Amino acid sequence: MKLKKVMALALAGALSVGMLAGCGGSSSSSDSGSTASNKNLKELTFVIASRDEFMSSLEQAMSSEAEKLGYKIVTQDAINDAAKQIQYLETCANSGQEAAICLMVDAEAAQSLVDAAGDMKLVFVNRPPTDLHVLDAENVCYVGSDEDTSGYYQGEYLAQYFKDKGQNEIKYLMVQGTLGQVSTTKRSAGVLKAFEDNGITATEASAPLVADYDRPTAQEMIQPLLSSGTKFDCIIANNDAMALGCVEACKDVGIDIDFPIVGIDCTKDGAQAVEEGSLAMTVFQNPVGQGRGAVIAAMNMINGDAVNKGMEEYALDDSGKSYSDSIAWVPFEPVTKDNVADYM
Known part of the structure; x- marks a missing residue:
């Protein structure tokens, strides 16, 4: 494990707990014995869009960090229903909870979620609001990774790969996540921007495939x-799950993977595939950092502190916008066979 990850975990254990109350009716929860000075306040609600491999890792990391801080995460699964997320936040606010964490179904609905939270502090995690102006460091903040960089890391890797082969023109297959999500848009644009910046002329071998971040869907x-003999030089997927679906599809039709397939997230399966060579690279998105950061940001807002106090390794946004002090960035990190052992 990387030194900075170890330091992050140690720092989290040293932080004191803010005043966080919970709302009932959880769909799942992570219970722990309390080590906090106030044992009457043990719960913090996490309203999640749905579960996939990465989001489950984030949820577990959040629960683990919360346990060290003396309280438990109570998770409400909206099952991709934006209206349910609004209802869950209203229930939490009406019950007197001081803060909640939300991984949004619909980034366009951020204002409705803020309205539902009322006077309760609200942390958006992983998926940023489409309109960042809903953020206010005193009451609403975002903790996540800058998607402008995730796809760019993919593009930088592929550009160097093809330059090393003396190839400046390529055809690619793009497998995208859910259309309209910020992550899908920025991951797709980032890789193409990196091609352009590095002198690679990249054209589509076919129209993008929209597989909604789902492994079986991408495979299908x-x-x-692949069966039709479409000519391409690489496969670019917006996450590891879809990249691995493409790997399985290649195996299904008997194609040797002698071209790069790249993903994002560095899930357990994704890292294993990089080590084995079926994925050329992935980009680490830090669920521990995002989960831990969301919990600490909630406490910081309650206590009137800077959003990233106690986790200064996650810098505040430096764009100079009105919402900059409301965003804590957890960096993406490129992962190849050379360094994948650090992420397993």
């Missing part, structure tokens, strides 16, 4: 293209 959607 790309298989006809």
